[in-house]
Amino acid sequence: MNAPAQASHVLPHVQPRPVPPALIEALQARFGAQCSTALAVREQHGRDESAFTDVPPPAAVVFAESTQDVADAVKLCAQHRVPVIPFGVGSSLEGHLLAVQGGVSIDLGRMNKVLSVNAEDLTVTVQAGVTRKQLNDEIKSTGLFFPIDPGADATLGGMSATRASGTNAVRYGTMRENVLALEVVTAQGEVIRTGTRAKKSSAGYDLTRLFVGSEGTLGVITEVTVRLYPLPEAVSAAICSFPTIADAVNTVIQTIQLGVPIARVELIDAGTVAIVNKYAKLQLREQHMLLMEFHGSPAGVREQAEMVQHIASEHHGADFEWADTPEERTRLWTARHNAYFAAVQSRPGCRAISTDTCVPISRLADCLLDSVAEADASGIPYFLVGHVGDGNFHFGYLIDPDSADERARAEQLNRQLVARALGMGGTCSGEHGVGLHKMDFLVQEAGEGAVAMMRTLKHALDPHNIMNPGKVFAW
Numbered sequence: 001m002n003a004p005a006q007a008s009h010v011l012p013h014v015q016p017r018p019v020p021p022a023l024i025e026a027l028q029a030r031f032g033a034q035c036s037t038a039l040a041v042r043e044q045h046g047r048d049e050s051a052f053t054d055v056p057p058p059a060a061v062v063f064a065e066s067t068q069d070v071a072d073a074v075k076l077c078a079q080h081r082v083p084v085i086p087f088g089v090g091s092s093l094e095g096h097l098l099a100v101q102g103g104v105s106i107d108l109g110r111m112n113k114v115l116s117v118n119a120e121d122l123t124v125t126v127q128a129g130v131t132r133k134q135l136n137d138e139i140k141s142t143g144l145f146f147p148i149d150p151g152a153d154a155t156l157g158g159m160s161a162t163r164a165s166g167t168n169a170v171r172y173g174t175m176r177e178n179v180l181a182l183e184v185v186t187a188q189g190e191v192i193r194t195g196t197r198a199k200k201s202s203a204g205y206d207l208t209r210l211f212v213g214s215e216g217t218l219g220v221i222t223e224v225t226v227r228l229y230p231l232p233e234a235v236s237a238a239i240c241s242f243p244t245i246a247d248a249v250n251t252v253i254q255t256i257q258l259g260v261p262i263a264r265v266e267l268i269d270a271g272t273v274a275i276v277n278k279y280a281k282l283q284l285r286e287q288h289m290l291l292m293e294f295h296g297s298p299a300g301v302r303e304q305a306e307m308v309q310h311i312a313s314e315h316h317g318a319d320f321e322w323a324d325t326p327e328e329r330t331r332l333w334t335a336r337h338n339a340y341f342a343a344v345q346s347r348p349g350c351r352a353i354s355t356d357t358c359v360p361i362s363r364l365a366d367c368l369l370d371s372v373a374e375a376d377a378s379g380i381p382y383f384l385v386g387h388v389g390d391g392n393f394h395f396g397y398l399i400d401p402d403s404a405d406e407r408a409r410a411e412q413l414n415r416q417l418v419a420r421a422l423g424m425g426g427t428c429s430g431e432h433g434v435g436l437h438k439m440d441f442l443v444q445e446a447g448e449g450a451v452a453m454m455r456t457l458k459h460a461l462d463p464h465n466i467m468n469p470g471k472v473f474a475w
Contacts, residue, residue: 015101016056016099016100016101016102016103017081017082017083017101017102017103018102019059019060019080019082019102019103019104020080020082022080023076023077023079023080023082023104024037024059024060026076027060027062027073027076027104030072030073030076031062031063031069031073034062034063034064034065034069035060035061035062035063036060036061036063037059037060037061039057041061042057042058042059042060042061042105043057044090045057045058045061045085045087045090045097045105045107046058046097046098046099046105047090047097047098048090048091048092048093048095048096048097048098049090049091049092049093049340049352050092050093050094050095050098050354050435050436050437051351051352051353051354051399051401051407052095052098052436052437053351053401055098055099055100056099056102057099058085058099058102058103058104058105059082059099059102059103059104060104060105061087061104061105061106061107062104062105062106062107063107063109063110064106064107064108064110064111065110065111066111067111067183067185067191067222067223070106070108070111070185070220070222071185071189071190071191072189073104073106074106074185074186074187074188074189074220074466075188075189077103077104077466078187078188078189078464078466081464081466082102082103082104082466083099083101083102083103083104083465083466083467083468083469084103084104084106084187084220084466084467084468085097085098085099085103085104085105085106085216085468086105086106086108086157086158086161086216086220086221086468087105087106087107087108087109088108088109088128088129088154088155088157088158088161089109089131089152089153089154089155089158091152091153091154091158092158092162092432092433092435093354093356093432093435094356094429094432094433094434094435094436094437094438095435095436095437095471096161096162096215096216096433096435096436096468096471098436100436100469100470100471101469101470103466103469106220108127108128108129108155108157108220108222109129109155110129111127111128111129111130111157111222112127112129112130112131112134113126113127113130114126114127114130114134114135114138114139115127115223117138117139117142118197119142119143119144119228121197122144122227122228122229122230123180123197123225123226123227123228124139124146124225124226124228125181125197125223125224125225126156126223126224126225126226127157127222127223128155128156128157128158128160128220128221128222128223128224129155129157130155130156130224131153131154131155131156132146132148132149132150132153132154132156132159133153135156139228140231142228143230143231144228144229144230144231145228145229145231146178146226146227146228146229147168147171147172147178147229148164148165148166148168148169148172148174148175148178148226149166149167149168150164150165150166150431151166151167151336151337151340152337156224156226157221157222157224159175160175160179160182160211160212160221160224161211161212161213161214161215161216161221161433162175162213162215162431162432162433163175163176163212163213163431163433164431165387165390165392165430165431166387166431167264167266167293167333167336167387168263168264169387169389169390169392169431170256170262170263170264170265170387170389170390171261171262171263171264171295171389172229172263174431175212175213175226176209176212176213177227178226178227179195179208179212179224179225179226180195180196180197180198180199180208180225180226180227181193181194181195181196181197181208181224181225182194182195182207182208182211182212182221182223182224182225183221183222183223183224184211184218184219184220184221184222185219185220185222186218186219186461187218187219187461187462187463187464187466187467191222192207192219194207194208194210194211195207195208195225197225210457213433214472215433215434215435215468215471215472216467216468216471217458217462217467217468217469217471217472218457218458218461218462218467219461219462219467220467232263232295232296232301233296233297233298234294234295234296234297234298234300234301235263235293235294235295235301235329236293236294236301236302236305236322236323236324237291237292237293237294237322237323237324237328237329237332237333238291238292238293238294238305238308238309238320238321238322238323239284239289239290239291239292239319239320239321239323239332240289240290240292240309240312240317240318240319240320240321241285241287241288241289241317241318241319242287242288242289242290242312242315242316242317242318243287243288243316244288244316245267245269245288245365245368245369245372246365246369247288247315247316247317248267248288248289248290248315248317248388249267249364249365249368249388250315250365251290251308251311251312251314251315251317252265252267252290252361252364252388252389253361253362253364253365254311254314254315255307255308255311255389256361256389257361258307258311260304260307260308261295261296261304262292262293262294262304262308262389263293263294263295264291264292264293264387264389265290265291265292265293265387265388265389266290266291266292266336266385266386266387266388267288267289267290267384267385267386267388267393268288268289268291268336268339268384268385269288269372269383269384269385270286270287270288270289271382271383271384272339272342272343272383272384272385273285273286273287273288273289274286275339275342275343275346275383276335276336276338276339276342278342278346279338279341279342279345279346280334280335280338280342282331282335284335285319290312290317290388291332291333291336292305292308293329293333294308305322336385339383339385340352340354340383340396342383343383343396343398344396344398346381346398347381347398349400349401350381350398350399350400350401351398351399351401352383352396352397352398352399353396353397353399353407353410353411353414354394354395354396354397354432355394355395355396355397355413355414355417355418356392356394356428356429356430356431356432357392357393357417357418357421357426357427357428357429357430358390358391358392358393358421358426358427358429358430358431359391359421359424359425359426359427360391360424360425360426361390361391363391363424363425363426364388364391364393366424367417367420367421367424367426368386368393370420371395371413371416371417371420372384374413374416374417375395375397375413378409378410378412378413379409380397380398380399380406380409380410380413381397381398382395382396382397382398383395383396383398384396387430387431390430391426391430392430392431395413395414395417397410397413397414418438418441418444419444422441422444422445427445428441428442428444428445429441434471434472434473435471435472436470436471439471439472439473439474442472442473443473451473454472454473455473455474455475458473458475
């Protein structure tokens with residue numbers, strides 16, 4: 001397969017749309033102190049964790065406190081045909097939040113109420129600014145939890161918009177499977193509801209799935225109803241080291257193919273383990289490592305763990321170490337979630353160009369090994385982690401942002417990796433989304449016809465292209 005057309009962290013040349021002073025005056029009249037034009041506030045809302053640089057900030061930031069606030073802000077922007085960019089906590093990695101065509105950022109962080117917990121039905125409805133950690137803290141007395149864990153303490157609105165997943169997806173699925181209903185403000189400023197709390201429906205088009213993964217390009221998500229799960233009776237985590245990545249990955253493949261209901265299984269390569277050890281002051285063995293977690297009854301967890309330990313031993317796994325207490329498990333998973341920040345700090349002043357591919361589990365070893373060989377040969381420092389239980393993994397190429405050569409080499413590695421994943425029946429993004437960086441890759445993956453159909457939907461629902469324009473595909 002030919003590599004996709006070059007993607008770059010240089011912003012596309014698009015003339016920002018003018019924001020009339022009349023709009024700013026109308027926003028300030030409606031929202032008062034909830035509307036800010038201060039440069040520091042605008043700059044904070046005009047960047048995310050992506051490697052894009054020299055990004056112009058939005059013209060104003062509206063701090064919404066209710067769905068009506070969002071609707072009123074969108075209506076005012078629609079009257080002037082000015083872009084609207086939803087903002088959660090700013091943790092996205094593909095340029096989703098950047099005001100590439102100017103406009104107004106709507107911050108939903110203050111919409112952070114848990115609206116209703118329906119423990120008997122295993123559902124909860126929250127405002128879009130509720131974060132996953134906040135949700136689990138507020139429902140822990142019910143004996144239930146929300147399992148989707150993308151690493152960052154993202155908002156549920158943002159997680160829905162990017163169709164996030166994370167470490168628990170191998171057992172509990174992604175946001176696609178766990179969002180039951182949404183409240184959305186459309187490009188016209190109207191409020192609609194999609195879905196219900198019922199576990200299934202055959203009524204009409206599945207608008208919930210249309211907005212889950214739409215990355216703010218079709219509307220602003222203001223409320224989310226999600227599935228909850230009973231807290232497992234027993235939880236046990238384990239780490240196991242391997243001399244080669246192939247051994248670690250083949251352990252995972254055999255575990256999944258045998259139907260072991262493992263809850264989480266993460267790959268961390270030897271170089272990244274060393275980085276995490278230094279950052280988190282740990283003493284993990286600096287080999288390729290699997291970090292696993294088992295959920296269920298005490299007997300079931302023990303049976304799962306013993307089976308995986310046996311599989312690992314057949315693939316040269318060593319130093320199987322258990323973490324049964326919540327404190328020990330938290331220590332290990334915190335280290336894993338901090339891998340990105342540990343890696344960035346390992347090369348002061350660097351930026352990380354992140355990849356996010358996912359392949360069928362049977363092709364995981366081939367894809368990973370070829371990609372590791374290319375990264376090693378490039379000379380660019382990198383980190384490697386993966387939610388390998390569902391075939392998803394991430395490279396982070398640590399570049400000097402002022403070096404055009406390093407940026408070009410990292411982009412080439414990214415293109416080669418994505419082309420390889422697509423050639424193996426995979427996807428250009430397992431969980432980060434398309435944003436700005438993967439627009440060309442989406443065309444390679446889905447084809448011109450499918451992207452044209454997406455564009456038709458966008459034109460119909462957002463005829464003036466005000467909802468997060470310049471993302472996912474070209475207008």
